[in-house]
Amino acid sequence: MTSTATSTPSAETGLDHLEIQGVKKVFGDNTAIERLDLNVRKGEFLSLLGPSGCGKTTLLRMIAGFETPTDGAILLAGKDIVSLPPHRRPVNTVFQSYLLFPHMNIADNIAYGLKQAKVPKPEIAQRVRDALALVQMEDFAGRKPEQLSGGQQQRIALARALVNRPQVLLLDEPMSALDRKLREEMQLELKRLHTKLDTTFVFVTHDQDEALAMSDRIVVMYDGVIQQIGSGEDIYANPHNGFVAGFIGKQNFISAEVASTDSTTATLRTANAVLTAPTLTLKPATAAGEPRNLEVGDRVRAAIRPERMHVAPAGESSGEANTARGSVISYSFLGDVIQYMIVVGDNDEILARVPAAGREPISAGTEVELSWNADAVAVYDREPSAVASLLEGGA
Numbered sequence: 001m002t003s004t005a006t007s008t009p010s011a012e013t014g015l016d017h018l019e020i021q022g023v024k025k026v027f028g029d030n031t032a033i034e035r036l037d038l039n040v041r042k043g044e045f046l047s048l049l050g051p052s053g054c055g056k057t058t059l060l061r062m063i064a065g066f067e068t069p070t071d072g073a074i075l076l077a078g079k080d081i082v083s084l085p086p087h088r089r090p091v092n093t094v095f096q097s098y099l100l101f102p103h104m105n106i107a108d109n110i111a112y113g114l115k116q117a118k119v120p121k122p123e124i125a126q127r128v129r130d131a132l133a134l135v136q137m138e139d140f141a142g143r144k145p146e147q148l149s150g151g152q153q154q155r156i157a158l159a160r161a162l163v164n165r166p167q168v169l170l171l172d173e174p175m176s177a178l179d180r181k182l183r184e185e186m187q188l189e190l191k192r193l194h195t196k197l198d199t200t201f202v203f204v205t206h207d208q209d210e211a212l213a214m215s216d217r218i219v220v221m222y223d224g225v226i227q228q229i230g231s232g233e234d235i236y237a238n239p240h241n242g243f244v245a246g247f248i249g250k251q252n253f254i255s256a257e258v259a260s261t262d263s264t265t266a267t268l269r270t271a272n273a274v275l276t277a278p279t280l281t282l283k284p285a286t287a288a289g290e291p292r293n294l295e296v297g298d299r300v301r302a303a304i305r306p307e308r309m310h311v312a313p314a315g316e317s318s319g320e321a322n323t324a325r326g327s328v329i330s331y332s333f334l335g336d337v338i339q340y341m342i343v344v345g346d347n348d349e350i351l352a353r354v355p356a357a358g359r360e361p362i363s364a365g366t367e368v369e370l371s372w373n374a375d376a377v378a379v380y381d382r383e384p385s386a387v388a389s390l391l392e393g394g395a
């Protein structure tokens with residue numbers, strides 16, 4: 001957990017601070033990471049996001065030095081670090097379990113790495129004070145870890161990593177043991193630290209809200225493969241494949257068949273409605289596929305975000321291109337929005353989110369008119385069943 005405190009990388013202003021080049025990781029007959037390329041910019045907050053088993057922790061552990069790539073190179077400020085043991089890499093990791101030494105007080109926990117690196121005592125004392133101030137825990141230096149709450153212990157784990165002045169801070173689901181309120185506080189804390197420090201943060205999470213709230217860029221992973229890289233806004237607005245469309249944010253997927261196309265739009269027939277989609281592009285199910293032109297007869301999934309759905313009393317026209325008659329199954333008041341579950345036809349369950357301000361919720365059992373603009377519809381290839389089961393719950 002210690003690191004050499006290298007302070008001035010020559011590529012300080014270079015865009016690609018951490019370069020992962022053709023990295024692959026195989027455990028026995030299981031390929032955890034397919035050949036993967038990823039460049040992380042200096043000072044960036046980058047999140048690795050994906051479902052359990054997608055390979056995000058393995059990738060992080062290879063950057064940290066706890067796993068060795070089967071193939072490929074990992075460059076930090078232009079130098080390959082693959083042959084360096086973890087404690088010789090200018091990176092530090094904060095883990096989900098805080099891993100504080102129970103018999104040492106907080107100051108000694110934070111000082112541990114610096115002592116190992118034989119940093120002079122007065123400097124250690126100053127850096128420990130600075131690290132405690134950074135996480136706003138100055139008054140806790142003399143306590144033992146057991147005398148701190150979970151959130152406080154996680155702050156100390158952060159201070160212990162940052163005291164080494166790593167070039168890259170690796171965070172492995174650091175907040176998953178905290179309750180929701182604390183987690184939100186720690187998210188703000190981490191953002192504050194990141195802004196202040198100009199250190200590169202690589203953050204592993206399976207929680208899309210956490211990734212969206214904090215990251216400059218998000219790397220969405222599935223099955224050892226990068227599915228998409230981009231800002232949260234980009235990925236949400238323009239998912240490149242069906243996996244990303246379902247994994248980031250809520251999504252209504254409706255099975256459909258392409259009935260006709262003209263020069264710009266496609267007409268899709270579902271079990272219960274006819275949809276207009278403003279596209280002739282069929283996006284793939286995962287990054288393994290390629291986009292292609294839609295053809296009449298293609299069996300596809302139409303995707304519509306819940307907030308793009310309008311809900312009105314039955315018979316009321318909204319003037320939108322797409323409409324369907326349904327019945328409210330239930331609604332939840334979420335503060336700023338009301339979320340409806342609406343059944344269309346026999347069993348198409350549609351999620352709709354409408355602004356709550358000034359509206360009375362529509363009660364369960366009421367017949368309603370659902371409508372949505374044509375440009376709310378994206379079209380994806382039918383997914384492999386493994387992807388479908390992962391996306392269950394995405395409506």
Ligand code: ATP
Binds near residue numbers: 027028030053056058
């Ligand atoms: P989680 O969110 O559950 O931690 P993850 O996305 O971080 O999941 P990894 O822990 O990186 O996923 O695991 C990726 C794949 O590699 C999984 O199939 C896992 O079983 C396998 N794997 C990870 N570590 C080992 C190991 N030491 N030996 C064998 N297989 C491993």
